[in-house]
Amino acid sequence: MTTKTARRRAVLDIDRDHALHLLHEMLRIRRFEEKCAELYTALKIRGFVHLYDGEEACAVGVMQALEPGDAVVATYRDHGQALARGVPMNRIMAEMYGKQEGCSRGRGGSMHLFDAKTRFYGGNAIVACGLPLAVGLALADKRLGRRQVTCCFHGDGAVAEGAFHETMNLAVLWQVPALFVCENNLYAMGTALRYSHAETNLAKKAAVYGLPAEVVDGMDVLAVEAAAQKAVAAIRAGKGPYFLELRTYRFRAHSMFDAELYRSKEEVEEWKKRDPITTFARYLQEHEVIGPADVEELEHRVAAEVDEAVAFAEAGTWEPVEDLTRFVYSEGVRA
Ligand SMILES: Cc1ncc(C[n+]2csc(CCOP(=O)(O)OP(=O)(O)O)c2C)c(N)n1
Ligand SMILES: [Mg+2]
Known part of the structure; x- marks a missing residue:
């Protein structure tokens, strides 16, 4: 390493392996979802599919602060969280296909990824429904004397729901060990935040309930990670819940x-200049933490993982029709 490079890295204060890990995780999400879009058009994947392109720094940054025993609750835009949490890509892809080798036995699809091993509690299709669930999970951990944290991702749209306000209130009242991560991508379907919220600073809305609430640049994986580390440290120290509003797109x-009639192409292009993956890769290269060959190598690894996931899903099996009533509770009906 040259003195100049060493000095630059010192200024950056980032470990090369960790930087590569962050980039790898974001690339896994991006390339996985690009493949999903392709497979959707090819009718291999059906049902609702919500892609996370542009928001990868949120899931990847936050997940760095969590430990294996912590719980994660996500929304229907959940591929990024599941991948970053460590749910195997091939089981997610099989779930997208509806195959029984999928992480939810093929019964949930894109919006309902689930994995007990990593305490990944969905994948929830109803806006804001993960919030009360997270309070329950965190309360259980607290009452059982476990030091785990529950991390709940939700959108800006959820803040308009009563469940959000009830959740903030109870979380603070009961001082539960929960991290609420609002992914504010400025839109709830076709409704811009500014058309539906009188107060568009969502952290302010959480703060009125009495928990620490911060606004973070959700396009910057290092900023997200730093904020999440600080928040999780406070939660684990017994200081109660914490709220992060990640500004993303x-x-x-x-x-x-979606015909996207609610926003201009120029706006999208403007935000794409802040792509969390390309900006981070460029930043690391400019500071000589990594080189172009590193990015190439990561791309190869990710492409191989995606190919393998598709092959796994293709080779998967459909649940037999006679199993349809399994896991379905109905009083008086014998399965
Ligand atoms: C209770 C409820 N109301 C309406 C819907 C329909 N719906 C699905 S996604 C969505 C927008 C939510 O936006 P946001 O929370 O910002 O998440 P994003 O899609 O931007 O990630 C709505 C209204 C729903 N799923 N649940
Ligand atoms: Mg939104």
């Missing part, structure tokens, strides 16, 4: 079909 439509 989704590059694609709300779901696979």
Whole structure:
């Protein structure tokens, strides 16, 4: 390492392996979802699919602060969180296909990824429904004397729901060990935040309930990680819940079909200049933490993982029809 490089890295204060890990995780999400979009068009994947392109720094940054025993609750835009949490890509892809090798036995699909091993509690299709669930999980951990944290991702749209306000109130009242991560991508389907919220600073809304609430640049993985580390340290130290508003943007439509009449192409292009993956890769290269060959190598690894996930899903099996009533509770009906 040259003195100049060493000095630059010192200024940056970032470990090369960790930087590569962050970049790798964000690339896994991006490339996985690009493949999903392709497979959706090919009718291999059906149902609702909400892509996370542009928001990768949120899931990846936050997940760095969590430990294996912590719980994660996500929304229907959940591929990024599941991947970053460590749910195997091939099981997620099989779930997208509806195959029984999927992480939810093929019964949940894109919006309902679930994995007990990593305490990944969904994938929830109803806006804001993960919030009360998270309070319950965190309360259980607290009452059982476990030091785990529950991390709940939700959108800006959820802040308009009563469940959000009830959740903030109870979380503070009961001092539960929960981290609430609001992914503010400025839109709830086709409704811009500024058209539906009188107060568009969402952290302010959380703060009135009495928990620490911060606004973070959600396009900057290092900023997100730093904020999450600080928040989780406070929660684990027994200081109660914490709220982070991550300012981010989704590059694609709300779901696979959306004419995007509610925003201009120029606006999308403007935000794409802040792409969390390309800006981070460029930043690391400018500071000589990594080189172009590193990015290339990561791309190869990710491409191989995606190919393998598709092959796994293709080779997967459909649940037999006679199993349809399994896991379905109905009083008086024998399965
Ligand atoms: C209770 C409820 N109301 C309405 C819907 C329909 N719906 C699905 S996604 C969505 C927008 C939510 O936006 P946001 O929370 O900002 O998340 P984003 O899609 O931007 O990630 C709405 C209204 C729903 N799923 N649940
Ligand atoms: Mg939104």
